[in-house]
Amino acid sequence: MKKLLLAALATIATTAGAQMPVPLLDSAQPEKVIDLAVWRAAAPALQAALECRTKITPKITALRPLLTKNERDQWEMFPPEPFTVFGLPVDAVVIYMDRDEQMGHSYTSIIVSKSLAEVRAAAKIKPKNDGRNTKIGGLGVGKPHDPDSVELTCTIAGKWQD
Numbered sequence: 001m002k003k004l005l006l007a008a009l010a011t012i013a014t015t016a017g018a019q020m021p022v023p024l025l026d027s028a029q030p031e032k033v034i035d036l037a038v039w040r041a042a043a044p045a046l047q048a049a050l051e052c053r054t055k056i057t058p059k060i061t062a063l064r065p066l067l068t069k070n071e072r073d074q075w076e077m078f079p080p081e082p083f084t085v086f087g088l089p090v091d092a093v094v095i096y097m098d099r100d101e102q103m104g105h106s107y108t109s110i111i112v113s114k115s116l117a118e119v120r121a122a123a124k125i126k127p128k129n130d131g132r133n134t135k136i137g138g139l140g141v142g143k144p145h146d147p148d149s150v151e152l153t154c155t156i157a158g159k160w161q162d
Helices: 002-008 036-050 116-122
Strands: 074-077 092-097 105-111 131-133 138-142 150-156
Touching: 036 092, 036 105, 036 150, 116 138, 116 150
Parallel strands: none
Antiparallel strands: 074 092, 092 105, 105 150, 131 138, 138 150
16 A cells, blocks of 8 residues: 555645646655654654645754655655544655755645545635645645545745746
8 A cells, every 4th residue: 555655646736836846756765664753753843844834944853854865855754653634644744845945845645544525624625626825835635546545735835936
């Protein structure tokens, strides 16, 4: 199921804010086991970012062990214990942060056990909309290729313009 989720993450949901490209995931990359103490320290900040309430910055020290330097500016995580966003159980998390701030950020929750309507309602997204604006960006919801999951994505626009 986790491999299927990773494959589906290549098509991040449509968001209310600016769209941003998401690098293709390297399925050959081994899954990293997250230390429970590290996860518990980082979970509140991660939850706030996934709910589009705060931007992830280097100043958030609790997130540093999870966001180690890599070439893709993207991190995939599987919570080692139950974790929720807007009260919904999250099966996987994908964080994308452009180092140069040109492309912006996106924080995605993969929710398997709930319907699109349930995720919309919990995130306070109107039934006929795919997203809503927040103080820091756009919160969008959509269904990836996996019909059994819903993606909830916070997108924060970068500095790049045409």
